[in-house]
Amino acid sequence: MKRVIAIAVFAAMVGLGCARTSSDDATPTPDKTASAKISSGGIKIGASVSATGPAAFLGDPEAKTLQMLVDELNAAGGINGEKISLVLYDDGGDPNKARTFATRLVENDGVVAIIGGTTTGTTMSILAVAEDAEVPFVSLAGAIDIIQPVKKFTFKTPHTDRMACQKIFEDIKTRGFTKIGMISGTDGFGASMRAQCKSVVGDYGIEIVADETYDPKDADMTAQLTKIKGAPGIQAVLNPGFGQGPSIVTRNYKQLAIGLPFYQSHGVASDGFIELAGAPAAEGVRLPGTALLVADLLQNGDPQKAPVATYKAAFEAKYAIPVSTFGGYANDAFLITTDAIKRAGSAKPAAIRDAIEATSNLAGTTGVYSFGPTDHLGLNQSAFRMLEIKNGKWTLVE
Structure with missing residues (x-):
């Protein structure tokens, strides 16, 4: 038409x-x-x-x-x-x-x-x-x-989700980590980002040693996170996903005291994520985001300011x-x-x-x-x- x-x-x-x-x-x-x-x-x-x-x-x-x-x-x-x-x-x-x-x-x-x-x-x-x-x-x-x-x-x-994967892996590589775990949502965004991350991770000399998924409607992800915690040599964890699922994952992550660097996607880049997960659980979480979330930290001359x-x-x-x-x-x-x-x-x-x-x-x-x-x-x-x-x-x- x-x-x-x-x-x-x-x-x-x-x-x-x-x-x-x-x-x-x-x-x-x-x-x-x-x-x-x-x-x-x-x-x-x-x-x-x-x-x-x-x-x-x-x-x-x-x-x-x-x-x-x-x-x-x-x-x-x-x-x-x-x-x-x-x-x-x-x-x-x-x-x-x-x-x-x-x-x-x-x-x-x-x-x-x-x-x-x-x-x-x-x-x-x-x-x-x-x-x-x-x-x-x-x-x-x-x-x-x-x-x-x-x-x-x-x-x-x-x-794009591919760009988010690349930004995260750049940071992981800079920190000297080479083995990570992933726990991804099975929704359209989570599945797509999981696939994109798996397609580019090798470019950064990083190995995925644990790869778990969850349904966006799941109310608890401790079983998947427990498997990830036990993966040999794991150094950091990434959660491709959006919606309420990543907040639950973040709370479970804190409850299990996994203690490794934890990354989320740009799909949860808002104050709402911190509120849903709870500030103590979200402490230390890293993700690629936009200038809008750090407006007061932008330098003079930044075209986005x-x-x-x-x-x-x-x-x-x-x-x-x-x-x-x-x-x-x-x-x-x-x-x-x-x-x-x-x-x-x-x-x-x-x-x-x-x-x-x-x-x-x-x-x-x-x-x-x-x-x-x-x-x-x-x-x-x-x-x-x-x-x-x-x-x-x-x-x-x-």
Whole structure:
């Protein structure tokens, strides 16, 4: 199905300012208030995020961020004199609902671009619809499969899981460790990162001497961690995963007094992880993260200092909660999309896609983006910061 979507109408949203659904609905339908007070003119941007459900600690700040940024942009006059309308659905982390909403965004809502896909699973569902409809899509999920091989209309803001593995292994090698254990979630993100880590670990002279997995719904991982603890010569442990699972793993790790350096993925890079795991259990955990988590530690001259400070101040003032990496992904996706519309001078999907691909040196909270025909991520390893939790706070590893 190929369609060119014209500039849509501007809908003055009420309540949350978006079309929302309950994650428990068998057949998702927008809230009746979503189409209220329709007026002419404007540009429609669509989104499907997991604001509720098991990935809510990722999707909720994403939804809040998008709502805030639309309000800010419209208050400043919109894009090239046109107001922005956000049509936002909550897919609850369900890939089937994400596909339904993506189809609705394209066929019924008439959006010119889509932001979302909180998880790898929901992203892949949205991606299929966006590519078929030839509508630009900026994903908020981490798996490398989203952008490799390159899909014409799909881009993303987080670093890939492969890059996270490489950043972690660089640090492990620097510390002189050569034998590690892994305990990975079996969800889409965990399985993908596990595979990517196994594919690159040999490049760093590191051996995986224990390799365990857990279901994201498991309430205890002590059996797997006990096996890892007993692996001969083990020197450090890595947990590829996201959601609540890594917090449970971290608590169990502390309870078993394993005592080895412990690494998590960028999939849990937020204050929410520290709260769920508990500061004592999370103490000393390292992971690759973004500048947003250490905003006050950025040096003058760092190209991310201004965008990080601006987003952090606005979000925390509006919602009275700390910013998270995941809200930052949504911030950057919105920045990339709206910057492309401004430069394209058009709200036609094909023009927006071309302008996104031509983005160069655009500083966001996650990194400085420069896309190209063979690169729909636009980030390199320099945008990753190795972080460590000390006294319940994120710190930079020197």
